[in-house]
Amino acid sequence: MARKVVGFGEGDLRALAGTRSFERGLGYLDAVSGLEVGEGSVTAVVHGTDVYEVELTLDGDEGVSGWCDCPHGQEGNFCKHCVAVGLTVLRRAKTIPHQRATARARGSGLEAWLSALSRDELQGLLREHIAEDRELRRRLELRAAAARSDLGTVRDRIIALIDPRPFARYGYIEYADASGYARQVAEAASALRALTADGQAVQAVGLAEESIRVLGEAYGEIDDSDGVVGEAAAAVAEAHLEACGVARPDSARLAEWLVGTVLDDSNDVTDLDPLDYADSLGPSGLARMRQLAVEALRRRPSGWAERYLTERLIKAEGDVDALVALHAQDLDPFGATHLLIAEELESAGRGDEALAWAERGLWECAAERYIDGRLVDYVCVRYVKTGRAADAVAVRRDRFRLERSLAAYRQLRSAARAVDCWEVERAAALATLEEDARCEHGCRYGGPVLIDALLDDGDVDAAWGEASFRADDRQRERLADLxxxxxxxxxxxxxxxxxxxxxxxxxxxxxxxxxxxxxxxxxxxxxxxxxxxxxxxxxxxxxxxxxxxxxxxxxxxxxx
Structure with a gap:
């Protein structure tokens, strides 16, 4: 009966929330208050760690959906608070039709009453609410200023919305106040978009940039654990992008602003992607942005943001030589950068140059005991593909002699078997490991690699011969198991x-x-x-x- 009345049942709530959240919601039934039934929705307050507002949308035969301003709910989940409200609705299912009818009557009565009011009466009612509701007053002031093109007032209103000080009771914005501040920032973003729509895109660009600056300066003093301020700030950035698309600001100035904002260490609130502005910047603006990024990297060679921005801009232009030159300025001692360069060149169809860079990496890192294994694999795979399998064996042999590890032994074995020379290579490799075993009586991580290599080859008898006076417990147990x-x-x-x-x-x-x-x-x-x-x-x-x-x-x- 309950499902027919409200359009859902306990099974639907469990399916939406999951068993864990559904079971937790059972414990919040007594925490639900202020249940209000509308024509197609239900709102209530749930008292938990904080006081949370919940709204369930009832869609008849299509089921139910829910929203809650708790952290879990704001991530789009049907949380335990939604479950509690849903269960409360089911408990009161018999009264729902009457409450819906009452809600419809209230709505119709309100509409009829407003329609019957004179203009003076409506204005008086609105003034009454403006006097009582500060947020409503600010929104309407902003609309009024935009309608009469009073850009000074519009600017003041937007900056007031962005201003964090009214929420910073102790010098910073606490977690509990972050959502309120985020709502104001989102309102400012809406106002910026409205300016653009009203033909004031140039002014919207400037105001958005000022807003982003203020947000960047304030964000370090905000507990934005739920990310709500960050989301609202992203809306401001989107409004700026939209305004730039309409206003077409000076490309050089826009490029300078974008680079300055992206490289500003204090601006962590917006994740601007300069390439999103490619249409507004045009070729000259992109070129100017790349120039500025290169200059910034030259001033601070160790700057991660400078390097990342420069690399992205060069990639966007498809300038492979410039990208290679950039990476070549800071070569990793273990070969990772050589591999990166090789991959970029290969993607550009320059395979010979790619292999040359990879070989250079092997040569320059030859003395390192540990080298990026992907670089070694890259070279060996390409040697095999081009009929140079013997050269791949030589590379694996050199790495084994330096590393003396089981992994290097396995790689040498695989390469040597491909050209039918493993018997010779194995004898030399085992002799090397035998020498290590005599000198070290073990290795850094346990018994000699020699025993592991013999076991990996399946030569159990030879492994027993070595294990009698050299193996560690792990190796002895492995031998016993075999x-x-x-x-x-x-x-x-x-x-x-x-x-x-x-x-x-x-x-x-x-x-x-x-x-x-x-x-x-x-x-x-x-x-x-x-x-x-x-x-x-x-x-x-x-x-x-x-x-x-x-x-x-x-x-x-x-x-x-």
Missing amino acids: SRETRPAEALGVYLRLVERSKEPTGDRAYEHLAQLLLGARDCHRALGTEEVFGVYLAGLRTELKRRRKLMSILDRHSL
Whole structure:
């Protein structure tokens, strides 16, 4: 019955909000107040962390939609407050038709009453509300000034709307006041667009630029956690773009303003994209903007904003040589910039130059143990595509000799197999890793890379030969896992030693690891035909660690 009356049910609310928000909304039923039913909507107030205004739009058979000024609701979500209001409506479903009829009657009565008023009476009523509502007064003053082309008053009204001081009670705008300030900024944006529409685009350009400056100076002192001021400021920027499209201001002056605004460290409120103004700037304005960006980068070579702007402008013009020159001024020591240049050249159809830059990167970074792997991949892929697979092997060999890592070993193996020379390359690579193992007795992150390489090749017997006096626990466990059936006695010895070391650590992960070690040990005993011995060992271990209930539970789950 409720669905027929109000056009939705609890299932619709759950579907809109999701289970989590729906369940939370149940806890706010007693926090709903001021429920007001209109002809096609319902409004209410919900008292939560703050006091939130909620509006549900009822569309008959098409369902329900909701809006709330809480942070979650302002992101476009059907929040828990909307759920609470929706559930309240469902609880009062029987009264909804009467309330809607009453709302229609009120609306019709108001319309009839206003229509019957004389001009003097309407003006008196409006003056009464203007005296009581400051925001209404300012909006109407702005409209009146625009209608009579009183640009001085229009400017004063817009700047008053942008002025943050009335909201900055303690020298900054708190979170609770940000939405109120954002509404005023949005109103200023609307006024700027109205100016443009009324043939005052030139004035709108100047006022928008002044507004953006004020917003930029104030934004650092605003708690805009929900981004509402930023959204309103974006509307001001859009109004400026729109006005420029109509007014066609001097392209050089516009270019100077855009570059100055984008590079202004204090202006974080608007995310202006100068290329959006390409039509207004024209070729001469774009050229002037690029000149200014290059000069700014020359003054501050380390400036991220200067470099980013210059790069975007050069890309927009399609000047690949200028882009290469820009990147070449600050080459990364690990080859990332060389790769970037190579990719730009290749995109421009200049493949030979692209490969030359990538090769230069390998040469200039040759002494670095760590180099951008994408650059090495780039060179090797292109060598293979052009029939130079042997050169790709040489590159992989050089990188392996410098890095001495398992990853470099794998890459060398892949390249060498492609030209059927892995046997020779493998012998040399293993000799290098053998030398490392003798000198270091391990590596920075554990046992020797030699053992990992042998395991990766599937040479388990050779890995056992090295592991007897060089491997770390990780490598020994890996060997044991691979040898439960072929070398059960040796694997069992590894598992039992690791179990003893794993008794002390606690926590789910440690207990799960201990269980896996025991499972490995059990498999070894089965292969040896000594399962009874394992049973006695396991019983003793459970007795020793019986106070660790979580461990006992995990062992039970694994049937241990």
